[in-house]
Amino acid sequence: xxxxxxxxxxxxxxxxxxxxxxxxxxxxxxxxxxxxxxxxxxxxxxxxxxxxxxxxxxxxxxxxxxxxxxxxxxxxxxxxxxxxxxxxxxxxxxxxxxxxxxxxxxxxxxxxxxxxxxxxxxxxxxxxxxxxxxxxxxxxxxxxxxxxxxxxxxxxxxxxxxxxxxxxxxxxxxxxxxxxxxxxxxxxxxxxxxxxxxxxxxxxxxxxxxxxxxxxxxxxxxxxxxxxxxxxxxxxxxxxxxxxxxxxxxxxxxxxxxxxxxxxxxxxxxxxxxxxxxxxxxxxxxxxxxxxxxxxxxxxxxxxxxxxxxxxxxxxxxxxxxxxxxxxxxxxxxxxxxxxxxxxxxxxxxxxxxxxxxxxxxxxxxxxxxxxxxx
Numbered sequence: 001x002x003x004x005x006x007x008x009x010x011x012x013x014x015x016x017x018x019x020x021x022x023x024x025x026x027x028x029x030x031x032x033x034x035x036x037x038x039x040x041x042x043x044x045x046x047x048x049x050x051x052x053x054x055x056x057x058x059x060x061x062x063x064x065x066x067x068x069x070x071x072x073x074x075x076x077x078x079x080x081x082x083x084x085x086x087x088x089x090x091x092x093x094x095x096x097x098x099x100x101x102x103x104x105x106x107x108x109x110x111x112x113x114x115x116x117x118x119x120x121x122x123x124x125x126x127x128x129x130x131x132x133x134x135x136x137x138x139x140x141x142x143x144x145x146x147x148x149x150x151x152x153x154x155x156x157x158x159x160x161x162x163x164x165x166x167x168x169x170x171x172x173x174x175x176x177x178x179x180x181x182x183x184x185x186x187x188x189x190x191x192x193x194x195x196x197x198x199x200x201x202x203x204x205x206x207x208x209x210x211x212x213x214x215x216x217x218x219x220x221x222x223x224x225x226x227x228x229x230x231x232x233x234x235x236x237x238x239x240x241x242x243x244x245x246x247x248x249x250x251x252x253x254x255x256x257x258x259x260x261x262x263x264x265x266x267x268x269x270x271x272x273x274x275x276x277x278x279x280x281x282x283x284x285x286x287x288x289x290x291x292x293x294x295x296x297x298x299x300x301x302x303x304x305x306x307x308x309x310x311x312x313x314x315x316x317x318x319x320x321x322x323x324x325x326x327x328x329x330x331x332x333x334x335x336x337x338x339x340x341x342x343x344x345x346x347x348x349x350x351x352x353x354x355x356x357x358x359x360x361x362x363x364x365x366x367x368x369x370x371x372x373x374x375x
Contacts, residue, residue: 057087058117061156064136065230066107066147074105075189076142083139085126089114090138093157096220097188098229099242105188106229108150108220109138110159123152160221164233165197165258167214168241169349170250177201177209179246180293186241193218194228194241197258201292202348203361205368209292212349213250214258215241260349262341267352268301268375269334271360271367275308275327283365284330290360297337297348298360304331332367333374334360345373 066077074097081092094110115125123130130136134149172180180201186194198214219226219233226233229240233255241248254261273284284305290298307323314320336358338347345352352358352371360367 056117057114060113060115060152062111062113062152063150064109064111064147065150066109066145068104069107069145071103071105073143074107077107081140088125094159096159098193099186099188100240101242101247102244110157112157161218162221164217164219164226165256166217166252167254167257168239168250168252169212170248172209172211174207176246177211178293180211184243186243205359210349212260260339262339265338265340267336267338267345269336269371269373271332271334271369271371273330273369276330281305281328281330284332288362290362299335300332301335302333
């Protein structure tokens with residue numbers, strides 16, 4: 001049989017022209033199916049149905065941690081600041097900032113956010129997903145800061161704060177120790193966030209001082225407990241306290257109080273200083289005191305001085321004691337300002353027992369000797 005007969009029929013049955021039309025139609029249909037498969041339903045890229053589902057805006061309330069900022073920037077972040085992003089808006093409704101050093105601060109803000117709600121349940125602001133743990137940028141005419149979302153809720157425009165008492169301890173240099181006073185405040189602008197209620201500074205050697213202080217802190221209440229800045233307020237935590245002139249990074253000894261443990265008392269000790277030169281021995285006299293930040297911690301009440309003894313060998317080989325020609329032994333009787341605690345008598349925050357070494361700085365000279373408790 002011929003492929004195409006004299007009448008133009010394919011295999012003597014189908015006209016060639018009609019067959020070409022059918023083939024062309026099938027090709028168009030196949031191409032249409034391929035295009036639909038690539039673009040997806042609705043004309044958008046496959047799998048992006050959620051983007052097309054953005055339908056409305058809604059108001060959320062979020063706590064943002066803006067982290068460490070300069071004090072200048074922290075002072076410029078205030079309630080009422082706004083950031084616009086098209087139909088979306090972020091308004092700061094409350095600010096909690098604490099000083100972490102003389103130059104820096106930690107900032108947390110509460111915000112009212114008009115964001116875009118999508119049909120799949122996600123919320124976006126300024127093109128990025130807005131949810132707990134996500135990063136966020138806050139830009140105004142005054143500042144441009146980055147932070148993270150702590151929590152997103154449906155109400156509450158303010159941050160929950162409370163006052164917390166702590167007792168903490170730090171080791172600092174002489175210059176800092178001499179500045180610290182009860183009543184010192186840590187503030188951002190006109191907002192005081194911490195106040196020293198009591199302070200004690202004790203010289204401990206090498207121009208170092210142990211500072212014990214009680215403070216009232218304005219703390220932030222969270223689901224995980226209270227915190228000061230980013231630090232939880234608990235025993236052992238490091239709580240920053242900073243003013244314009246000094247910065248402390250003390251360890252928390254106790255919460256719920258600003259007072260050192262125990263009751264104030266006086267303990268009398270004797271210190272034996274052996275083989276002092278005349279110049280050294282002349283430095284000690286009754287009335288000599290150790291005083292720091294206006295507080296007297298130790299007072300010399302009496303000084304006993306006698307020639308030191310030296311053992312010499314006689315001509316017959318015997319050993320004899322005799323007065324040293326240039327050296328003196330000195331015994332100081334000193335009244336120490338101590339505290340009676342459940343653990344015993346404490347001086348400068350440490351337990352004091354007979355034979356313990358104490359360090360005293362009388363200004364004109366220092367003493368680091370074993371103490372013999374006599375009263």
